[in-house]
Structures are given as C-alpha cells and as structure tokens.
Amino acid sequence: KNPMINQTPVGEFLLAALSPTPQSQAALFAVFLLVYVSTLVGNTLIMATVSSDPRLRTPMYFLLGNLSFLDLCYSTVTAPKMLLDFLSERRSISYHACMVQLFFLHFVGAAEMFLLTVMAYDRYVAICKPLHYPSIMNRTLCSWLVAASWAGGFIHSMVQTILTMRLPFCGPNRVDNFFCDVPPVIKLACTDTYVVELLMVSNSGLISTSCFVILVASYTTILVRIRSPEGRRKALSTCASHLTVVTLFFGPCIFIYARPFSSFSVDKLVSVLYNIITPMLNPLIYTLRNKEVKSAMSRLRTRGITSEGKVII
DSSP: OOTTSOOOOOOEEEEOOSOSSHHHHHHHHHHHHHHHHHHHHHHHHHHHHHHHOGGGOSHHHHHHHHHHHHHHHHHHHHHHHHHHHHTOSSOEEEHHHHHHHHHHHHHHHHHHHHHHHHHHHHHHHHHHOTTTHHHHSOHHHHHHHHHHHHHHHHHHHHHHHHHHHTSOOOSOOEESSSSOOHHHHHTTOSSOOHHHHHHHIIIIIHHHHHHHHHHHHHHHHHHHHOOSHHHHHHHHHHHHHHHHHHHHHHHHHHHHHSSOSOOOTTHHHHHHIIIIIHHHHHHHHHHHTOHHHHHHHHHHHHHHHHHHHHHHO
C-alpha cells in the first residue's frame, strides 16, 4: 500500500452484512434480537440471584456473578449496533465510534479471559486443597483477582487501540465484519502493517493461547490429583461447566487472534459465535448443571411472587 495515493483521512467505515438478501436480514434480526434479550435476561438473573441469596456468597459464585456482568457487557459492545444494521440499508460507523467499539471489545474480552483463568484457580484450590480453601480464597483475594482481571483487560485493550489509531486510514473503508475488530480494521490502513500485525498477534494471540493452556493444565491437574473414581467423577461434574465455557470462548478467540491477519470465509460466523452466542449460553450452562443456582433462582422467584402479592394486598 502506498500512503501517497490519497491522504484524505477516512471519516467512517462500512460494515459487512451477515446476509445479502433483505428477507434473510429480517429473519436474522428476529433471531439475534431473541438471542440478545436472552443474554440480558439470563446474565441479569444470575447477578441478581448471586447478590441476593446468602447461600451463594462464596468465592465461586462471586466470580460467577462477575462473569455474568462481563458477558452482558461483551454482548452489548456489538449486538445493539448489529441489530440496528439489520434494519438499515447502509451499515456505517464513524471512525471514532469504531475505535471506541474496538477498545471495549478487547477490554471486556481480555478481562473475561483473565477471569476464567481465576475461576479455574478457584476450582483447583476448592478441589485439591479443600481444608485451606476458605483461608486462601477469601473475599479480599477474590476482589483483588477480579480487579486484576479488569486491569489486565484495560492494559491489553489500550495497547491494541493505540496501535490501531496510530495507523493512517485514507483509502478503502469497508470492514469485512459486522463490527470493528483489530484484524479487519488494520487491513484497511494505507501503509505497511506487518510489524503492527506481528505485535498485535503476539499480544492477543499470546493472551488467549496462554490463558487456555493454563486453564486446561489446571483442570487436568485436578483430575490427576484425585485418585478415587467417585471423587474424580464429582470433580469432572463440577468442572464440566467451566470446561464448556472455556472451549466455547477460547476456541474462536484463538482461531481469530493467534494467526496472521488473513481472512477466511468463516471469520464472520466465528465472530458471531464468541460475540453473540457464547454470552447467551454461559448462564444456561451454569444454571442447568448447578443445583445450588437453580434452587437459589427458585427462592428468588418465590420471594418475588410473595412481595408482589403483598403489594397487591
């Protein structure tokens, strides 16, 4: 790319459509609106349940409540704009709005990666060191670990956003995705981006891959440390929901960020999976496999019905 071809800065980007036909756009709008509403309701319900039930005031559920908040934020970064674009003939986003979306996408996404790693450590201590669990995973340490996850996400996102904003955009402005992300955006820069791509792949790819390896290693250690078949079965049951969430989240992230920024036809579908679908599935995975959460939700619903009845009376 030759930066001397056109020095007029790009003021907006055009986003890609998930489907070329208006009929399918309307159908996709209905489907993804249902998915987004389900994400909001499911994650809000988990946060309300964890914060209101005294029996769930443990490190595991404190971390689960924070994960639900991150899932809600993560989906909200991209889903509302995508839904509006389904109803628009011209899918555009201003340069500054694109950078803001990119920043929050990586901020919340990286924070969730770090938090999932913290949750794996919590399960390791709970299963492998049960007698020391209350003293190790106290509320102060949990708060610091959550704060560190947010701080790590912020630092990671600042690096990604600053590197992107330093690039000149003065030519093509069609982003090959339905939201602004680093790989499709920096391909539009009117300068050589090899070094920047290398830095960004090293950053995002290293974080996603290393967190995934740590997670898998921690769960493997848990299963190896437990000798009895019954104990191993219980540990596997406890960790199964975490492993499912980890696979659904990290698999697409590694596919997108841990490789050179070349486009594949499935990139948009993979982006839909980890940006839109996974935040909706997390509440279902945790509630369907967790009797304590289901019981707490039942108690919350009962209290709500009782309170409503008192108001009516």
